[in-house]
Structure formats: C-alpha cells, structure tokens
Amino acid sequence: MILFFIKRVELYLLILMLCSFHLGRAQQKLAAAIQIPAFPETTVGEVFRLLKEQQDVLFSFNGNILQTDSVIHTKAFKGNLYDYLDRILGKEYSFKELGRHIIIQYTPQRMSVEFEVKTPNKNKVVIAGYIKNIRTNNPISNASIFDRSALLSTLTDQNGYFELDVKKKSNLIAVNVSKEAFRDTSVMVIFPIEAQIGDKKKREYGYFEGYEEDHGLYRSFWGRVFLSPAQKIQSMNLGGMFLYSPYQISMTPGLSTHGFIQSQIVNKFSINIIGGSTAGVKGIELGGVFNINQYDMQGLQMGGVFNAVGGSVRGVQLAGVGNRVFGEMKGLQMAGVFNGVGGNVSGVQIAGVGNHVSGEVKGLQVAGVFNKADTVRGVQIAGVVNLANEAPGTTQLASILNNSESTVGSQVAGIANKAKKVKGFQLAGIVNIADSSDYPIGLLNFIKNGEKSLSVAVNEDSYLGLQFRSGGRVLYSILSINRALDGNRPDKYAFEAGLGAVLINRTKFSLRTEIATRNYLTEKFKSLDNHQSSLRVIPAFKLSERMSIFVAPSLNYAERDENTISGGSTVWRAWRRDRTRNTFYGGGMAGLMLKL
Missing domain, CATH: 2.160.20 (Pectate Lyase C-like)
Incomplete structure (x- = not known):
C-alpha cells in the first residue's frame, strides 16, 4: 500500500491545491479596518474622496462603466475596506490592490479551472487544463494564464485549453488566470521536488494609472x-x-x-x-x-x-x-x-x-x-x-x-x-x-484694434500722394503711390514704403513720427537709380471721429537725379533738393487723413 502510494505521488505530484480567490483580499489596503458613517444620499465620487483622505488610496476604474456621479445610499459601516467596497458597489465588481492603487473592475462573470500537472521528463513540468464559464460551463477562449514569478504566460485556445511550461521549478507556484469581464482566479500548485526553501526575493510589480481610460x-x-x-x-x-x-x-x-x-x-x-x-x-x-x-x-x-x-x-x-x-x-x-x-x-x-x-x-x-x-x-x-x-x-x-x-x-x-x-x-x-x-x-x-487709414497729401517736391497706413495701436506700416504735378519731369511717379509710430492719440489731436524711403519711376514705370529717405513728424487735428487734417515737417536725404553731372559733395539746403547733387534738406507734407 505504501509503495503504491509513493508511485501515485511520483505520477501525479505530492499536492495539487486549487483555490479561487481575489488578489486584493489579502492585501494591506483592502484589509485595512475602516469606520464610515451613514450617508442617506451621496455619490460614488464623494465616497472615494473620503476613502482617499482616510486611507491614502487612489481608485482606478473605467469611467464609462462606473460613474462617480452615481447616487448611492449607504448605512454606517465598521469593518475592512474590501467588504465596504463590495457592499456599496455590488458583487459584479472586483478589486485589486497594486501599491496605493485600488483597481476596480467590472467582472460580472466567474470562471472555473480544471488542471493537471504533467512531467514529460524529470527536468520539465507542464501545467495543463481547461478554463470554463462557471455559470454556463462553456469554454473560455483567449484567457491569460501566467506565472508572475517566472514570467511565463499563455492563452487558452477556442476549447478553453491551455498548457503552461514551468521551466524554473519551485516547491510552490501561483498560476494566475485573467480574462476581461471575469473575476481573476489563481491556482496554487505545490510540487514534490527537492528544492531549498529560503527567502526568495518577491518579484516587483506595478500598475499603469491611465490604463482604464486609454488603450x-x-x-x-x-x-x-x-x-x-x-x-x-x-x-x-x-x-x-x-x-x-x-x-x-x-x-x-x-x-x-x-x-x-x-x-x-x-x-x-x-x-x-x-x-x-x-x-x-x-x-x-x-x-x-x-x-x-x-x-x-x-x-x-x-x-x-x-x-x-x-x-x-x-x-x-x-x-x-x-x-x-x-x-x-x-x-x-x-x-x-x-x-x-x-x-x-x-x-x-x-x-x-x-x-x-x-x-x-x-x-x-x-x-x-x-x-x-x-x-x-x-x-x-x-x-x-x-x-x-x-x-x-x-x-x-x-x-x-x-x-x-x-x-x-x-x-x-x-x-x-x-x-x-x-x-x-x-x-x-x-x-x-x-x-x-x-x-x-x-x-x-x-x-482689428489697430491702425487703418487712407490719406491724400502734397509734399515739398510737388507730388500728390495717396497713402495707406496699416498696423497696431503703436507701430504701423506706410505704403504710398505718388504722381508729380509737373508733367515735364522724368521722375513722373514715386513709390514709398516706411514705418511709423503713434506717439500721442487724443480725442482731438494725434502725433506720429514716420521714417520712409521713396523710389522714383518714369512715365513708363521704369525704375530710376535715385531715391529719397525721409523722417517726418505728423501732428494731426481731428475734424471728426474719422477725418483729420495734418501738416508734417520732414528731414530728407535725396540722391542726385539719374544722368546729371555731379556738382560736388553732399550739400545742405533749407528747402527742396538739389537735383545735381546728393542733398540733405528740409521739407513738408500737408493733407487729409481718413480713418478706415
């Protein structure tokens, strides 16, 4: 009888122990003693907030399934955290603890595990079995079976069958079974092998906080x-x-x-x-x-x-x-x-x-x-x-x-x-x-809240100009087209571009300063080599909200006209330029300005 028993042990292993349990139930946070008052009417979110303050825990869950604004009615409770969560949320939810996190999962289904241990040779152990729906007895495909300590894993086939090779023997392993919408199950297996029992380092694990909301x-x-x-x-x-x-x-x-x-x-x-x-x-x-x-x-x-x-x-x-x-x-x-x-x-x-x-x-x-x-x-x-x-x-x-x-x-x-x-x-x-x-x-x-205006003006060189100013409340740009009033001049047209700034802007008065450069064109719009730069100060008096009149003195520098004989070095003149030489001279401009 004893020999028969030994052979049976060698064939089927010493002990096979199957038990289904929730992972978090043995954990420190879920097992912690709590005392919660009654709430005639509150929300799930308020209860979670209170538990976070009391127990220093973080709750992770899928907001599409468990909504924090759901109204609940609770009685006073004294016991452990697991039982309290089970009472207020119901049996269709399960709880895991990973560090400070309590992971709440919707698991209305339950599974059963049937397994056996095979030993094809003395150096190899295979755990094989079937996973079924405990209520319908139908096989569960694509369930995950894994050994956390040895980092081994597999999936069940369409018949719910699995085989897990245990490459690293130990006297005790926990085979975990997980499937979405099913409560987790663990299978504890004890092997009759010669192994030195010591303080084996526990494998570390963690949890990704954003998992429930983000795939x-x-x-x-x-x-x-x-x-x-x-x-x-x-x-x-x-x-x-x-x-x-x-x-x-x-x-x-x-x-x-x-x-x-x-x-x-x-x-x-x-x-x-x-x-x-x-x-x-x-x-x-x-x-x-x-x-x-x-x-x-x-x-x-x-x-x-x-x-x-x-x-x-x-x-x-x-x-x-x-x-x-x-x-x-x-x-x-x-x-x-x-x-x-x-x-x-x-x-x-x-x-x-x-x-x-x-x-x-x-x-x-x-x-x-x-x-x-x-x-x-x-x-x-x-x-x-x-x-x-x-x-x-x-x-x-x-x-x-x-x-x-x-x-x-x-x-x-x-x-x-x-x-x-x-x-x-x-x-x-x-x-x-x-x-x-x-x-x-x-x-x-x-x-939108800046400068946009059109003005018509005559300057010291007898040009009639149409000027467009656009910009902000301080800086703005100037674009201008000018035509000579004297029809016999070679520089019939002029194009001007520049930058201006608003110094003062009052109800009846404004003051601006501008710097601009002017390029001259012939009657056929051919560009001439000579050009002019100007610095102007423009005081304007507002005739109405949109119309202003201005007279603007200027300091100008002009190059000599094209194809003229130079009369010497740069000269200063009080009024108008010298067309035969480069000239610094004073000038002016007067006109009307319309705010757009």
Whole structure:
C-alpha cells in the first residue's frame, strides 16, 4: 500500500491545491479596518474622496462603466475596506490592490479551472487544463494564464485549453488566470521536488494609472501593424498590471527571452534585434528597427526606424524616422522625420519634417517643415510653418507662416503671421494679421484694434500722394503711390514704403513720427537709380471721429537725379533738393487723413 502510494505521488505530484480567490483580499489596503458613517444620499465620487483622505488610496476604474456621479445610499459601516467596497458597489465588481492603487473592475462573470500537472521528463513540468464559464460551463477562449514569478504566460485556445511550461521549478507556484469581464482566479500548485526553501526575493510589480481610460497604443497604426492580436488580448486580460525585470533580449515582439509575457514587463535594459514590445523601460532600450512600450519609458530609447510609447517618456528618445508618445514627454525627442506627442511636452523636440503635440509645449520645437501644438510656452522654429492654438510668451520663427489661434508672444515669418492677441511684436515679410498687436512690422498689417487709414497729401517736391497706413495701436506700416504735378519731369511717379509710430492719440489731436524711403519711376514705370529717405513728424487735428487734417515737417536725404553731372559733395539746403547733387534738406507734407 505504501509503495503504491509513493508511485501515485511520483505520477501525479505530492499536492495539487486549487483555490479561487481575489488578489486584493489579502492585501494591506483592502484589509485595512475602516469606520464610515451613514450617508442617506451621496455619490460614488464623494465616497472615494473620503476613502482617499482616510486611507491614502487612489481608485482606478473605467469611467464609462462606473460613474462617480452615481447616487448611492449607504448605512454606517465598521469593518475592512474590501467588504465596504463590495457592499456599496455590488458583487459584479472586483478589486485589486497594486501599491496605493485600488483597481476596480467590472467582472460580472466567474470562471472555473480544471488542471493537471504533467512531467514529460524529470527536468520539465507542464501545467495543463481547461478554463470554463462557471455559470454556463462553456469554454473560455483567449484567457491569460501566467506565472508572475517566472514570467511565463499563455492563452487558452477556442476549447478553453491551455498548457503552461514551468521551466524554473519551485516547491510552490501561483498560476494566475485573467480574462476581461471575469473575476481573476489563481491556482496554487505545490510540487514534490527537492528544492531549498529560503527567502526568495518577491518579484516587483506595478500598475499603469491611465490604463482604464486609454488603450490608444493598440488602436493606433503602430499597434495594428506591429502587435499581434494575442498580445492585445493579453494586455486587456491583465489590465494595467506589469512586472519588473533587469533585462530582456528579443528578435521580434513574439520572440523574446521573456516569451509571450514580454509585453507586460518593464526592463532596465532591453535590446530588440528587429523590434520588441514591452510594458516599459526604466533604463536603456535599443532597437534595430523599432521599440514599442505599452506604458512608460524612463531613460534612453533608440530605434533605427521608430519608437512608440503608450504612456509617458522621461529622458531621451531618438529615432531614425519617427517617435510617437501617447502620454507626456519630458526631456529630448529627436527624429529624422516626425515626433508626435499626445500629452504635454517639457523639453526639446527636433524633427526633420514636423513636430505635433496635442497638449502644451514648455521648451523648444525645431522642425524642417512644421511645428504644431495646442499651447506653446517657449520657442517654435520651423522651415515652413508654426501652428499653435495659444502661445503666450512664445516666439514663433518660420520662413513662411506663423499661426496662433489665441495669444502669442512674438512672431517672425518670411511671409505671414496670424494670431488673435500678440503680446510682443510681429515681423513678417508681407502681412501680419491679428485681433490685437501693438508692434507689427510688415508691408501690410491687418490688426482689428489697430491702425487703418487712407490719406491724400502734397509734399515739398510737388507730388500728390495717396497713402495707406496699416498696423497696431503703436507701430504701423506706410505704403504710398505718388504722381508729380509737373508733367515735364522724368521722375513722373514715386513709390514709398516706411514705418511709423503713434506717439500721442487724443480725442482731438494725434502725433506720429514716420521714417520712409521713396523710389522714383518714369512715365513708363521704369525704375530710376535715385531715391529719397525721409523722417517726418505728423501732428494731426481731428475734424471728426474719422477725418483729420495734418501738416508734417520732414528731414530728407535725396540722391542726385539719374544722368546729371555731379556738382560736388553732399550739400545742405533749407528747402527742396538739389537735383545735381546728393542733398540733405528740409521739407513738408500737408493733407487729409481718413480713418478706415
């Protein structure tokens, strides 16, 4: 009888113990004693807020399933936190504890586990079995079975069947079973093997806070193309839970030293020969083609083609083609083509083509073609265009266009600037557009609360001119077309451009100063070599709200007329220029100005 018993032990192992239990029930926070008063009427959010203050816990859940504004009625309670949550939320919810986090999951379904232990040879143990719906007895496919301590994992097939190779024997292992919408189950297995029992270091684990609300990585182009359906299912089953490991080496996302559970592990050092998919990095990650992290990356990440991070990045991210971060970015991000960040950026982005940030940028964006962000507090430099919804205190530099849908600091563009409100200055080769901009510099400035006027004036050289002034409340530009009143002159027409400033603007009086340069044209609009520069002071008296009259003295410098014989060096004259020599002289202009 004894020999028979020993053989049975060798065949089936010494002890098989199966038990289903909730992971969080043995945890410190969920087991903590609490005392909560009765609430005749309150909300789930208020209860969570009270528990956070009392127990120093953070609640994570899917807001589409459990809403914090749901009204509940509770009686006074004295007991542990797990039982209280179970009472107010009901049996269809389950609770896990990871650090300070209490993860609340909607798990209306229950599962059962039937398993056996196989020993094909003395160095290998295989745990095999079936997972079924406890209520319907139907098999459950795509359930995750994993050994957290040994970093082993697999999925059930369409018949609910699984096999898990236990490569590293131990006297006791816990096989965990997870499936979305099902309450987690654990299988405790004790092996009759010779093993030294000691204080084995417990494997560290963590939780990604944003998991319940954000599965963006798997829905994105990167997830659809480079991750297998099995990896997506694994992530959904295990939720935001991940484990830590010192290192990993992979050829592809499915071929790794961590095997199938690779995508749920955070590594300190990771090498992906072609590409890899991990939970995250706290250290260094190198990829020949690509690196994909479900959650966060802290440290240095280098990919030959691209890096994709589902969480946030703190450190340096370098890619030959592109970087895509679904959370926040703090540090340096460089790519040969494109950088994209779904949250905020604090640091520097450099891209050969473009940078795109859905949130706020605090720092510097440099791109060969474009930069785009919701809010910028720093500097944007682009070869073509900078775009921002709001950029207070920011300088935008672009060869063609800067555009801010709200407030901006300063803008410099080769062609055009556009903003709602400009706190600094605008400098454009052609046009500035804004609702409010006191210091625009460009050929044309269309400022809603600024200067727009037409004037007709006669100057000391007998030219009748039509002048257009456009700009802000302080600086404005001048464009003028002039025609000589004397029909026998070679310089029949003149074109003038300049910059002016409003010094005083009162109800009945205004004072301006302008600097302008004038180029002369023949009757056939051929350009002449001689030109003139002027400094004018323009006192204007307002005849009405829109009409003013002005007389403006000026100091002028004019080059001699084309094809005339020079009479010597530059001369000073009190009135009008000398056409045979370069001349400094006094002049004036008088006319009417109409505010547009």
